[in-house]
Amino acid sequence: MQLKPTPPQDAKKRYLKKKQTYVSDKTYYNYNTALKRFLEYLDERGIDDMRDVDSDEIVRFEEWRLTDVKPITCRNDMRTVKNFIQFSETIQAVPVGLHELVEPTKVSADDEICDDVLTRQEASAILDYVGKYEYASTRHVIMLVLWKCGMRIGGLRALDVEDFDEGRPAVEIRHRPETGTPLKRKENSERDVIITSETAEVVQDYIETTRPDSTDDYGRKPLIATDHGRASRTTITKHVYIATRPCFYNGGKCPSDRDPNECEATYWGHASKCPSSVSPHALRRGYVTAARNAGQPKDVTGERVNMSGKILEKHYDKGSYDEKAERRRDHLKDI
16 A cells, blocks of 8 residues: 655644544543644654654654653553554555554553642632632632532533522532533533532622623533633633642742742743642542541542542542541441
8 A cells, every 4th residue: 555645734633623523622632732742743853744654753752752741641642642643544644553563651550640639728728818819709619619529620611600509509510512511421420519508609609790791602601701701621720720829829938949020830821830730630639538538438429529439549539548547447346
């Protein structure tokens, strides 16, 4: 079979166009990000035709990527590259069978587990700060609901104003893929999450006083809104990175000894460059750990955050050995 000249950028566009028809927005974003790095590498190597991509170059890409990211991230990138190469075979851009030579990065059991977590103490300090200085703001509600409910960012983004039930009080998470807000586990992610009256009061004040009076492209009224409609995942993530910078909520003290007046992480859109800031998922891990330490049963916690017990224990419960031992104390029998 004769290979066709194919610029890497063209192959990437065709691959993503095919994927876009059936994968979630988050998965599409992850594919796009991984391939962006792969194409950056090819550009650095002066490779402008997929015909010049061989197994040796792919191994070199893996080595190049491991200089910047953890093995678990590299493994995910390599899985995407392997799938991309397999697609490229179907359009005659690379030799058939090349994808079989691509081996995703090997990771240890410890590498598989992410330790990025927001502690209960940190969460309390952040919520105290935004509750005092940014009460009922978009950032306040984002941090409050993510922490108190332990939900995924997709669940928060999917909420409409009508999904907030002040009377119970609760938030109702629903899968609505036809209007732009699918949930990770589709209908299996649907649930009602009970919240405290204190949390409900903040959300109600936000709706009445701060929330932009806007609708999304489908005429829905998103709970987390901007002047242009439903807040994007990126916007929500930026708010979390900002709020979790220690200097944001601790009086300007930097644990990394940076000068706040010169630190690039103090600017909107750059807060992720702070060594101590965390992503929205770290709040989910923090909530699970705090709930388990407080004695909340594993099955109750799992159902509340839409997570199996096995996944909860392996990836989300970050309790220390002594914390886990204390949880067992009241259940022990002298035998």
